[in-house]
Amino acid sequence: MTKFNYDVLFIGSGHAAWHAALTLRQAGKSVAIVEEDLIAGTCTNYGCNAKILLDGPADIAHQAAAYRENGILTGELKINWEKLMAYKHQNIDPMHVGLAKAFENSGITLIDGHGQLQDAHTVKVDSDTYTADNIVLATGQRPAKLDIPGKAYLHDSRDFLSLPHLPNHITFIGAGIISLEFADLARQAGAAVTVIEFADQAIRGFYAKYSAKVVTQLKEQGVDFHFKEAVSAVAKQDQRFQVSTQSGLTVTTDYVIDATGRIPNTEQLGLDQAGIQTNRRGIIVDDHLRTTQPNIFASGDVIDKTIPKLTPTATFESNYIASQLIGLSQAPIQYPAIPSVVFTLPRIAQTGMSIAAAQKDTAHYQIQTIPYGQQMRFETKNESHAEMTIVTDQKHRLVGATIYGNDAQDLINTLTLIIDQQLTADQLDQMIFTFPGASAAILDLLRVAMRQGSQH
Numbered sequence: 001m002t003k004f005n006y007d008v009l010f011i012g013s014g015h016a017a018w019h020a021a022l023t024l025r026q027a028g029k030s031v032a033i034v035e036e037d038l039i040a041g042t043c044t045n046y047g048c049n050a051k052i053l054l055d056g057p058a059d060i061a062h063q064a065a066a067y068r069e070n071g072i073l074t075g076e077l078k079i080n081w082e083k084l085m086a087y088k089h090q091n092i093d094p095m096h097v098g099l100a101k102a103f104e105n106s107g108i109t110l111i112d113g114h115g116q117l118q119d120a121h122t123v124k125v126d127s128d129t130y131t132a133d134n135i136v137l138a139t140g141q142r143p144a145k146l147d148i149p150g151k152a153y154l155h156d157s158r159d160f161l162s163l164p165h166l167p168n169h170i171t172f173i174g175a176g177i178i179s180l181e182f183a184d185l186a187r188q189a190g191a192a193v194t195v196i197e198f199a200d201q202a203i204r205g206f207y208a209k210y211s212a213k214v215v216t217q218l219k220e221q222g223v224d225f226h227f228k229e230a231v232s233a234v235a236k237q238d239q240r241f242q243v244s245t246q247s248g249l250t251v252t253t254d255y256v257i258d259a260t261g262r263i264p265n266t267e268q269l270g271l272d273q274a275g276i277q278t279n280r281r282g283i284i285v286d287d288h289l290r291t292t293q294p295n296i297f298a299s300g301d302v303i304d305k306t307i308p309k310l311t312p313t314a315t316f317e318s319n320y321i322a323s324q325l326i327g328l329s330q331a332p333i334q335y336p337a338i339p340s341v342v343f344t345l346p347r348i349a350q351t352g353m354s355i356a357a358a359q360k361d362t363a364h365y366q367i368q369t370i371p372y373g374q375q376m377r378f379e380t381k382n383e384s385h386a387e388m389t390i391v392t393d394q395k396h397r398l399v400g401a402t403i404y405g406n407d408a409q410d411l412i413n414t415l416t417l418i419i420d421q422q423l424t425a426d427q428l429d430q431m432i433f434t435f436p437g438a439s440a441a442i443l444d445l446l447r448v449a450m451r452q453g454s455q456h
Helices: 015-026 041-046 048-068 081-092 095-106 177-188 208-220 311-326 355-359 372-376 408-420 425-429 438-452
Strands: 006-011 031-035 109-112 115-117 122-125 128-137 141-143 169-173 192-196 224-226 231-237 240-245 250-253 255-258 262-264 296-298 340-342 347-352 366-370 387-392 398-405
Touching (some): 006 015, 015 031, 041 095, 095 109, 169 177, 177 340, 347 408, 355 366, 355 398, 387 408, 398 408
Parallel strands (some): 031 109, 169 255, 192 224
Antiparallel strands (some): 122 128, 141 262, 347 398
């Protein structure tokens, strides 16, 4: 029987890896993690954690503005970017150190460097080699980069989240989730903002009606949008930059962010040497998250999948792989309803069947829009604009929902639970929620809509 250095070796240390690593170690497996960057991966160090921390003051200022309009609150809240960034570093920078210590305390071996497969059981890290019975690839994604003249002047999301000083004017190339979240934050903090998008709409993949509402809201705040424009070059002009498009549009700005998408980290991993197949979307896996090499698994954003590439799905996959390797389950992976959020102000959150999918099959699904903000404006945060659109099936069960409102990121979790558990209106009647509150108001309206079961 072949003797390996480790039972399981992970390449990458983000959520797609470390949840499984800790579980496997607790189960008595010998575990190693190879990481060439900071321990804990993108989300913890350069992504969602930092983003939502920076978003906090902007969220408060946005909600306060609703009460300034009618004179209840007076004065203006201003974000001090330098102090906000210092606060971010104070809270985010120690996280990778804490997780590394947790790994070491649990007996997980940390290997610093770039991991590259030599074969199905061997990983080379710099000049050293390590063997493992099973290997898990969890290398995530990175920002895509436009290949245009002046590309050296482009920055990415990681740069934005560590900006020591806020530029006077920021131009975002792309109008996806990351772009609009950061554009909103930058505008709330006082920067002038321009967004240039190749397509004819923003944040595709979400309900188009609510995506348009976000764009309208940002325009009202002063964000300048240019749709159907392909950026062709960036040139330096003194201390500023000129962004040009194929149609002849030019924008003079102080900082340019390439937010045109993300691509999987599959290069220089030795995948060909190990017999692992990929496509442009990532590493190909089966319904057990095995690659084309059966003892090598992959999880998180690096894999080819149709579900959203999110931290929670990476965590779900990590836990699933652990259960496979421990022997707790050999069943194929089955994803529950997956909520996803656009952290603009207001937010958009969706779960289950999309509105677009339901619109293509109105014989089997009903779509209803519920303007819940008009019902609860005196109960919560004076957000009369808030609404949700739901999808119910022929049995009047909730199968999909999209929310537009300040608390959408929390409310969507309640609706996700209802979808996953296939709860009926009668079962919801047997539940008690706090009142007054957003969840109670939404559920009261939801019960009526589920029983109504008609499109309007």
